[in-house]
Amino acid sequence: MTWRVTGHALRPVEAIRAEVAAISDRDLHRRVPVPATHDEVARLAETMNATLDRLEASGIRQRQFIADASTSCAAPSPSCARSWRSPWPSGTPNCGPS
Numbered sequence: 001m002t003w004r005v006t007g008h009a010l011r012p013v014e015a016i017r018a019e020v021a022a023i024s025d026r027d028l029h030r031r032v033p034v035p036a037t038h039d040e041v042a043r044l045a046e047t048m049n050a051t052l053d054r055l056e057a058s059g060i061r062q063r064q065f066i067a068d069a070s071t072s073c074a075a076p077s078p079s080c081a082r083s084w085r086s087p088w089p090s091g092t093p094n095c096g097p098s
Contacts, residue, residue, distance in 0.1 A: 012041045016048060028056040 012035040019032040031052055034045040 012037070013044070016041075016045050020048060023052070025059065028052060028059055 012033070016032045019030065023030050031049045032045050034049065035042050
């Protein structure tokens, strides 16, 4: 009897655990089920979903940063290109005998 009651009470926790285990970096849009119990288990699910929200937003920002950086590196602006010039007039230092 005790095992049945405990198992029934922990069913929402198992649903949360199973959903989090199934979420990968490719589907961070998924969320865990929030039981309508308004108890600790519901708050756990809400906390997991808030964490997934932050992870998803972080991944979006990271992909945008990489896209912006790769665009900047592929086509640097003229002012950036000027700042990358060699400090030596010929482009390379004269290290050999004069």
